[in-house]
Amino acid sequence: xxxxxxxxxxxxxxxxxxxxxxxxxxxxxxxxxxxxxxxxxxxxxxxxxxxxxxxxxxxxxxxxxxxxxxxxxxxxxxxxxxxxxxxxxxxxxxxxxxxxxxxxxxxxxxxxxxxxxxxxxxxxxxxxxxxxxxxxxxxxxxxxxxxxxxxxxxxxxxxxxxxxxxxxxxxxxxxxxxxxxxxxxxxxxxxxxxxxxxxxxxxxxxxxxxxxxxxxxxxxxxxxxxxxxxxxxxxxxxxxxxxxxxxxxxxxxxxxxxxxxxxxxxxxxxxxxxxxxxxxxxxxxxxxxxxxxxxxxxxxxxxxxxxxxxxxxxx
Amino acid sequence: xxxxxxxxxxxxxxxxxxxxxxxxxxxxxxxxxxxxxxxxxxxxxxxxxxxxxxxxxxxxxxxxxxxxxxxxxxxxxxxxxxxxxxxxxxxxxxxxxxxxxxxxxxxxxxxxxxxxxxxxxxxxxxxxxxxxxxxxxxxxxxxxxxxxxxxxxxxxxxxxxxxxxxxxxxxxxxxxxxxxxxxxxxxxxxxxxxxxxxxxxxxxxxxxxxxxxxxxxxxxxxxxxxxxxxxxxxxxxxxxxxxxxxxxxxxxxxxxxxxxxxxxxxxxxxxxxxxxxxxxxxxxxxxxxxxxxxxxxxxxxxxxxxxxxxxxxxx
Numbered sequence: 001x002x003x004x005x006x007x008x009x010x011x012x013x014x015x016x017x018x019x020x021x022x023x024x025x026x027x028x029x030x031x032x033x034x035x036x037x038x039x040x041x042x043x044x045x046x047x048x049x050x051x052x053x054x055x056x057x058x059x060x061x062x063x064x065x066x067x068x069x070x071x072x073x074x075x076x077x078x079x080x081x082x083x084x085x086x087x088x089x090x091x092x093x094x095x096x097x098x099x100x101x102x103x104x105x106x107x108x109x110x111x112x113x114x115x116x117x118x119x120x121x122x123x124x125x126x127x128x129x130x131x132x133x134x135x136x137x138x139x140x141x142x143x144x145x146x147x148x149x150x151x152x153x154x155x156x157x158x159x160x161x162x163x164x165x166x167x168x169x170x171x172x173x174x175x176x177x178x179x180x181x182x183x184x185x186x187x188x189x190x191x192x193x194x195x196x197x198x199x200x201x202x203x204x205x206x207x208x209x210x211x212x213x214x215x216x217x218x219x220x221x222x223x224x225x226x227x228x229x230x231x232x233x234x235x236x237x238x239x240x241x242x243x244x245x246x247x248x249x250x251x252x253x254x255x256x257x258x259x260x261x262x263x264x265x266x267x268x269x270x271x272x273x274x275x276x277x278x279x280x281x282x283x284x285x286x287x288x289x290x291x292x293x294x295x296x297x298x299x300x301x302x303x304x305x306x307x308x309x310x311x312x313x314x315x
Numbered sequence: 316x317x318x319x320x321x322x323x324x325x326x327x328x329x330x331x332x333x334x335x336x337x338x339x340x341x342x343x344x345x346x347x348x349x350x351x352x353x354x355x356x357x358x359x360x361x362x363x364x365x366x367x368x369x370x371x372x373x374x375x376x377x378x379x380x381x382x383x384x385x386x387x388x389x390x391x392x393x394x395x396x397x398x399x400x401x402x403x404x405x406x407x408x409x410x411x412x413x414x415x416x417x418x419x420x421x422x423x424x425x426x427x428x429x430x431x432x433x434x435x436x437x438x439x440x441x442x443x444x445x446x447x448x449x450x451x452x453x454x455x456x457x458x459x460x461x462x463x464x465x466x467x468x469x470x471x472x473x474x475x476x477x478x479x480x481x482x483x484x485x486x487x488x489x490x491x492x493x494x495x496x497x498x499x500x501x502x503x504x505x506x507x508x509x510x511x512x513x514x515x516x517x518x519x520x521x522x523x524x525x526x527x528x529x530x531x532x533x534x535x536x537x538x539x540x541x542x543x544x545x546x547x548x549x550x551x552x553x554x555x556x557x558x559x560x561x562x563x564x565x566x567x568x569x570x571x572x573x574x575x576x577x578x579x580x581x582x583x584x585x586x587x588x589x590x591x592x593x594x595x596x597x598x599x600x601x602x603x604x605x606x607x608x609x610x611x612x613x614x615x616x617x618x619x620x621x622x623x624x625x626x627x628x629x630x
Contacts, residue, residue: 134519139517203561204459
């Protein structure tokens with residue numbers, strides 16, 4: 001298969017490597033011409049993948065027009081940039097048979113749309129898939145063992161087969177909605193578990209927040225049309241486990257900072273924006289999400305972290 | 316309610332405190348007379364709960380006969396001792412209206428019976444419940460926030476109400492089988508995730524093992540009569556998250572040691588025994604559990620840890 005990767009950050013570059021290892025013909029597009037040149041000439045992407053050596057047949061380009069001639073396009077741009085890149089691809093007349101694999105986790109600000117809803121506005125006829133799992137990009141680039149979910153109503157099985165390689169296995173499912181809700185919400189849950197760490201509430205309370213938070217996410221997912229079983233896929237508990245237990249997660253670090261009243265960097269954290277989107281989604285769908293509501297109130301309404309502590313108390 | 320706690324280890328003592336904080340009249344039984352005396356006179360249990368001060372109205376006894384006059388008995392003894400304590404309580408003519416709450420996690424060696432199956436051999440008419448959740452005893456004793464599941468076919472809602480206090484909330488469910496399967500199997504899964512740590516396979520692979528392992532546990536639970544939804548309760552993913560991510564877990568430490576070929580202390584680890592029980596259960600019920608099978612083979616059949624690594628590879 002001819003696979004194009006839109007985005008040359010750490011995750012885009014790691015996924016380009018993944019697709020190439022699976023035996024596909026891969027081109028990576030970078031907005032940044034210098035990075036495209038570095039990939040083509042030095043076969044590295046030092047800014048995002050440090051010392052990782054890229055294969056010589058992994059081609060990079062700065063020209064978006066050339067990308068529309070692929071069978072599959074992986075969209076690996078930040079969630080808030082998805083609309084812009086879709087608009088640009090529409091201008092290039094992307095053919096309707098190209099499968100679009102969304103590899104961004106998040107909800108569009110203000111519209112509160114899932115990434116698939118944004119992409120479908122521009123490409124209503126193209127097959128759409130979501131790639132999500134417990135994956136640190138640098139470990140994937142190193143070819144350490146990993147798994148992920150690939151969700152699509154159209155061709156999940158085929159995509160899983162096309163992307164799987166010796167050390168990276170993809171599990172197909174058809175729950176495009178559930179995978180996206182979980183992928184976005186887990187960043188907010190990591191802020192909540194970070195608060196329990198920062199507030200020295202113990203490991204029991206961290207697992208309590210995780211356990212209850214998973215049920216809040218599932219309720220939202222089901223209300224939005226998702227499937228409860230998706231929580232047991234790599235994109236579910238696998239990804240949540242990684243994000244909420246990693247000591248290097250920026251969302252966790254932000255939660256810890258919130259508990260200590262040191263929070264001047266929230267605008268750089270994906271969970272900061274998603275907290276607002278999830279809150280509004282839950283209001284629109286009339287789903288009770290006390291942990292997510294508490295995180296929203298702490299970030300946006302100057303509530304103290306007592307609102308998380310209160311959730312764990314019986315009144 | 317009059318609640319008796321059988322067992323004065325760290326979890327028994329912490330649960331006695333929990334029951335007392337919930338407003339019950341609590342007596343704790345210790346096999347060890349010196350501990351019973353220390354609880355009654357010094358109001359401490361230094362061997363198991365360090366500096367924690369116990370309330371003066373928490374009474375301890377070394378006399379099992381006096382324990383049968385409770386409404387509820389919490390059985391907080393090691394899994395492999397459950398049969399012996401049931402035999403002793405049967406000798407004392409335990410009345411059939413006393414609710415027996417099993418607080419031990421594990422499967423009986425050789426018989427491969429769940430704890431509820433062992434208890435029912437002796438007390439077929441008594442209401443039976445299982446208490447399980449993400450709970451480090453010392454944090455519970457400190458009254459840090461925590462949650463747990465209480466499973467019973469007879470009176471889960473009532474028990475949840477009787478045991479819940481300000482900082483410790485119990486969630487009722489009726490899946491006695493599922494809660495026990497998960498509670499036992501999580502220790503084996505922690506050995507598997509420990510192996511990924513010891514073998515430096517990365518955080519992605521640890522989450523992969525956890526995600527796939529949860530599905531193996533669910534398959535076994537369903538085959539045994541459990542409910543897939545139990546995985547989303549505190550006794551499910553809550554407890555698994557705590558056990559598989561805690562750096563102080565003995566099962567994790569054992570897995571790390573296995574990966575480094577330093578394993579002279581396996582016989583002290585609950586997961587060491589449960590690996591065998593789960594393997595035989597899965598064989599009897601014809602459930603495919605590749606991760607659990609690999610752990611069994613590594614421990615009991617001298618397989619190398621490559622069998623875990625192989626699981627993560629595509630052949």
